[in-house]
Amino acid sequence: APAPAPAYTQAHAHAAPTHALQHVPASAESSPTSTMPASSVTATPSSSTPSPAVVTAATLPLLCSRPGLHFGCAALGARVDQSVTLQSRGTAQVCLRATIEGGDHDRFSLIGSNEFLLGSGEEIAVRVAFTPNAVALSSSELVLRPAHVAPGAAVRFRIPLLGFGGRARVSLQQADQHLQPDGWRVGLGALGVGETRRVELTVRNDGDRAAFVRGLCVEHGRAALRSRPSIYPDALVLVPGGSHRLLVDITAAAGATPAAHSDAGQGTLLAMLNICTGDDVLRQGLRALAPSAVPASIQQLGLLEYFQDEVSAAAPVTHASVAVDAFKANLSILRIGVEGTPTLASASPAVPHNPAAPAQPLSAPAPAP
Numbered sequence: 056a057p058a059p060a061p062a063y064t065q066a067h068a069h070a071a072p073t074h075a076l077q078h079v080p081a082s083a084e085s086s087p088t089s090t091m092p093a094s095s096v097t098a099t100p101s102s103s104t105p106s107p108a109v110v111t112a113a114t115l116p117l118l119c120s121r122p123g124l125h126f127g128c129a130a131l132g133a134r135v136d137q138s139v140t141l142q143s144r145g146t147a148q149v150c151l152r153a154t155i156e157g158g159d160h161d162r163f164s165l166i167g168s169n170e171f172l173l174g175s176g177e178e179i180a181v182r183v184a185f186t187p188n189a190v191a192l193s194s195s196e197l198v199l200r201p202a203h204v205a206p207g208a209a210v211r212f213r214i215p216l217l218g219f220g221g222r223a224r225v226s227l228q229q230a231d232q233h234l235q236p237d238g239w240r241v242g243l244g245a246l247g248v249g250e251t252r253r254v255e256l257t258v259r260n261d262g263d264r265a266a267f268v269r270g271l272c273v274e275h276g277r278a279a280l281r282s283r284p285s286i287y288p289d290a291l292v293l294v295p296g297g298s299h300r301l302l303v304d305i306t307a308a309a310g311a312t313p314a315a316h317s318d319a320g321q322g323t324l325l326a327m328l329n330i331c332t333g334d335d336v337l338r339q340g341l342r343a344l345a346p347s348a349v350p351a352s353i354q355q356l357g358l359l360e361y362f363q364d365e366v367s368a369a370a371p372v373t374h375a376s377v378a379v380d381a382f383k384a385n386l387s388i389l390r391i392g393v394e395g396t397p398t399l400a401s402a403s404p405a406v407p408h409n410p411a412a413p414a415q416p417l418s419a420p421a422p423a424p
Contacts, residue, residue: 116144117199117212122374124197125381126185126218128264128334134186136166139197139214142178149173150202153181155216159193162186163216170202187220190263192371194218217371217381223266225293225332227389228257243325243395246307254303254393258330260293267292267338267362269331270301284326284393291363292335303328305393323395330389331356337382340370348375353382 120140129135143149153169166182173179187193197214227239243252260266268291272284283306291299305325341349342359349359370378 118142118144119212119214121214121377123215123217123377124183125373125377126216127337127381127385128219128222129185129187130222131187131190131220131263134184135218136182136184138180138182140178140180141173141199143173143175146175148175152200152202154198154200155183156196156198158195160195162188162193162218162220163195163197183216185216185218187218190221192217192219194371215373217373217377219264219334219336221263222385223260223264223293223295223332223334224262225258225266225268225330225387225389226261227330227391228259228298239389239391241391241393243305243393245398246305246325246395247398248307251304251306252395254305256301256303256328256330256391257298258293258301258332259298260295263295265292265294265335265366265368266332267335267358267365268299268301269356269358269362270303271329271331271356272303273327273329284328286328288363290357290360292365294364301330303393305395307395324392325395326393328391328393330391331358331386332389333382333386335362335365336368336370337378337385339365339368340378341382343370343372344375344378348379350379353379 118141120142124137124139126135126137141151150170150172153165155163155165162185164184164186166184171179181197181199183197185193193216195216197216199212199214241254241256243254246252258268270286270289272286284303286301286303288299288301293299307325338358341353346354353359
């Protein structure tokens with residue numbers, strides 16, 4: 056069986072109904088858009104003895120597992136591999152030749168043989184590598200041609216290839232944190248009912264592409280000391296080399312009671328901060344899709360909103376499922392646990408709200424800078 060494509064684990068979740076790819080004349084070609092379910096692969100090597108059939112316009116019905124290959128974002132000089140599965144629905148064995156043509160063809164390459172025999176009902180995986188050499192969009196096409204074509208028959212199939220050179224890499228700059236199996240931890244010490252503490256986190260983009268940052272505060276339901284977390288700003292974009300401070304306010308709710316300390320030794324886990332990061336061009340590309348094409352899990356994170364310091368970027372036009380899978384493959388989440396030691400004594404808020412930078416609840420949009 057072919058190795059699965061590393062960056063497209065959800066590819067078939069958004070697949071279109073299965074139907075045969077239609078050939079078109081060379082002067083009026085179109086890219087394939089149909090898909091097929093995954094199954095076992097049995098392809099005949101090109102050195103086998105049966106003679107391939109001569110292909111006419113009506114004897115090469117092919118199915119393609121994906122409408123295109125989007126490699127997402129790759130570090131300069133690094134190689135990223137993906138594959139597409141082809142299935143023959145013809146009645147005779149055919150010999151196919153694969154080439155990379157057009158556009159930035161020098162940044163894409165075929166892995167393995169570029170010529171193979173495909174019998175009726177057989178499948179084969181064609182692997183393509185993307186190796187970017189510039190921080191830019193690269194595009195080309197995987198072109199499939201029969202080796203033996205009847206005179207006057209122009210039969211050719213095209214599968215679009217896309218990829219971005221460079222990556223967005225967001226990191227935390229704090230030194231007063233410790234890493235646990237489920238993420239980072241920040242300790243607040245003793246915290247009384249009604250008291251507010253502020254945690255300052257600095258995020259930095261160490262990559263060479265613009266990165267989005269989406270901060271989500273989640274109350275920890277099992278904590279005996281309930282908290283009301285908020286974060287400001289909760290949606291922003293970092294340019295390469297840029298950094299920004301996030302202000303997180305944790306307020307102990309009334310009626311809290313002391314609880315056992317967590318395993319980390321810093322106190323009870325009060326809240327979890329989920330910092331979602333990724334490539335901002337891929338994120339903006341989701342807004343160009345129909346709402347029904349974007350999974351609810353992405354929409355619920357508020358990733359389709361306009362972010363602070365966002366610079367509009369034109370995303371390449373591609374199939375909706377391809378765009379969604381590329382975004383998911385480049386999405387990262389930094390998890391930060393905020394811990395504190397519950398006390399019964401109430402206290403005045405330790406952190407007055409700064410009118411210039413008020414902490415915002417998750418449901419409220421971040422104000423303009």
